[in-house]
Amino acid sequence: MGKRYLILDDGTSFEGVGFGDLSNTTGEIAINTSLNNYQEVITDPAYRNQIITFVQPSIGNIGINPKNYESIMTSAKGIVVSQAENISFSQLKNLSLNNFLKQRQISGITNIDISKLRKHIRDHQVRKASIVSNNDEHAFDQLQAAVLSNQQIQSVATPKPYLVPGKGITIVVIDLGLREGIIRQLSKLDCNIIVMPWNIHFSEIKNLDPQGVVVSSGPGSPDEINSVVIENIQQIQTELPLLGVGLGHELIAMANGVKVKRMSLGNHGSSHPIKKIITNEIIYADQAQDYEIDRTTIDNNKLIVTYVDLINGSIQGIRIRDYPTFSVQFFPEGSNDVEDSLDIFDEFVESIIAHRRLTNE
Structure with missing residues (x-):
């Protein structure tokens, strides 16, 4: 481990110590306030092209657990922490966070004053950052000139369909950057799950004869999504129960005439x-x-707000009045024994059963 720097696109620099992969990296910077589950965060496709800053004082203290992946592929560009531990509880006793980041070519920097960094990002609304070996003029010029890819979903979503068998109702999951937690919860309800690429057409979905459809979470801006996804949602909701999560929630809103904006x-x-x-x-x-x-x-004649954020008042859930369609901005699949929102999957299955009853009458 040697001296490394976190540089921000407003010209600010923080000195720290490198760990994990030691290559230079650039991405959007995101502040994550989780006090645990760092492995789930790092492997979440929603963090594609992002440098994750963890506010928890120490990470790496439980090693890497193969059961805690949200995706086998990792998408984050880097991580920033106050203190990194080099502990492993894996069977081979060799998969510490440091080794995991090396394997996945993710750059890390530690010994950073996270409170100072977090306040600076909040006050100056910093977007881009780099982890580099030298904080010279050339590094800042490269950061300013960096253009992050807008092909994020294509990079993390499955290119081919696959099946997760179950004996219950058949559900198509449209993969925009799917978290494995969604599959785990639907499997617990014995659903027969067909995961499909993000750019599948509605006719292909109908040919699979599902009883419901889930539009998954994923990375990037909803404005960068191909119009085929919006068109699919508009057709699906008229015929089948539909659940959206994260990015899927934002796209369901847009498909029903609601605008989505960037948060500060x-x-x-x-x-x-x-x-x-x-x-x-x-x-x-x-x-x-x-x-x-x-x-x-929002047109209140067409849409009902179902959940709101208690900290900033942002809308966290909606329901469409005319169709069996609803969505949530947060992740309902739960983690770390927090299962407050798992009933959303039960509600989705119940809406499918009710819809089948109505359509068979």
């Missing part, structure tokens, strides 16, 4: 307080959110 800072973390409007219940859920629904563009 974003929500990234776990155990985030969210209010379920119909019951006034407070739930806690994970988030990886950079965009939000523009409340001023």
